Amino acid sequence: xxxxxxxxxxxxxxxxxxxxxxxxxxxxxxxxxxxxxxxxxxxxxxxxxxxxxxxxxxxxxxxxxxxxxxxxxxxxxxxxxxxxxxxxxxxxxxxxxxxxxxxxxxxxxx
Amino acid sequence: xxxxxxxxxxxxxxxxxxxxxxxxxxxxxxxxxxxxxxxxxxxxxxxxxxxxxxxxxxxxxxxxxxxxxxxxxxxxxxxxxxxxxxxxxxxxxxxxxxxxxxxxxxxxxxxxxxx
Numbered sequence: 005x006x007x008x009x010x011x012x013x014x015x016x017x018x019x020x021x022x023x024x025x026x027x028x029x030x031x032x033x034x035x036x037x038x039x040x041x042x043x044x045x046x047x048x049x050x051x052x053x054x055x056x057x058x059x060x061x062x063x064x065x066x067x068x069x070x071x072x073x074x075x076x077x078x079x080x081x082x083x084x085x086x087x088x089x090x091x092x093x094x095x096x097x098x099x100x101x102x103x104x105x106x107x108x109x110x111x112x113x114x
Numbered sequence: 115x116x117x118x119x120x121x122x123x124x125x126x127x128x129x130x131x132x133x134x135x136x137x138x139x140x141x142x143x144x145x146x147x148x149x150x151x152x153x154x155x156x157x158x159x160x161x162x163x164x165x166x167x168x169x170x171x172x173x174x175x176x177x178x179x180x181x182x183x184x185x186x187x188x189x190x191x192x193x194x195x196x197x198x199x200x201x202x203x204x205x206x207x208x209x210x211x212x213x214x215x216x217x218x219x220x221x222x223x224x225x226x227x228x229x
Contacts, residue, residue, distance in 0.1 A: 008156075010156075036212070036213055045223070046223070047118070047220025047221050047222050047223055048204075048218075048220050050218065053217075096212045096213065098213050099211055099212070100145065100162055100170070100211050100212060101159060101212070102159070102212045102218065104157040104158075105156055106154055
């Protein structure tokens with residue numbers, strides 16, 4: 005069983021939709037949680053991070069962590085075609101090892 | 115700002131050939147990483163370095179070697195390439211170890227095919 009599970013998609017939504025992306029994890033040592041966005045043929049870039057249970061907002065993006073259920077989510081409001089990318093969850097207990105999910109491919113259509 | 119630069123961007127090797135992937139960063143970061151990305155497997159850490167002259171094994175180090183002779187450069191070597199090493203390779207760097215808010219800066223990747 006992988007430490008981090010993420011639905012690979014692809015997920016296709018119309019412009020303006022609310023998107024929910026999710027990851028589950030099994031390692032209780034994970035304390036810090038991140039979402040990276042990866043455009044086609046590019047390296048990942050950090051979108052959001054959080055280290056506590058609850059919600060964190062940044063513009064149209066909301067990161068949610070539920071440590072009791074070992075479940076994290078990324079919500080995108082008013083999705084735009086420019087949001088079309090692969091979204092990777094990542095988590096760590098600290099140190100130098102970051103464990104990534106496999107990524108969810110999102111397409112926002114006009 | 116160039117950020118993290120990887121060379122080459124594409125390469126095709128025959129089984130048994132050797133090659134070196136070069137990563138350069140201009141942000142004065144202490145920490146540098148090599149990842150591989152495969153469909154269905156996500157990003158997996160190959161080797162990393164916590165400073166000039168240091169290297170350490172990651173999750174999937176077999177078949178690879180690394181060197182960090184200069185702070186700004188991190189080299190990944192394949193001594194005898196195998197088809198299982200066909201992948202997209204990403205270099206990344208950070209100022210501090212991964213943790214709350216510490217951002218990894220990634221290069222654009224090297225697409226490697228081993229025939």
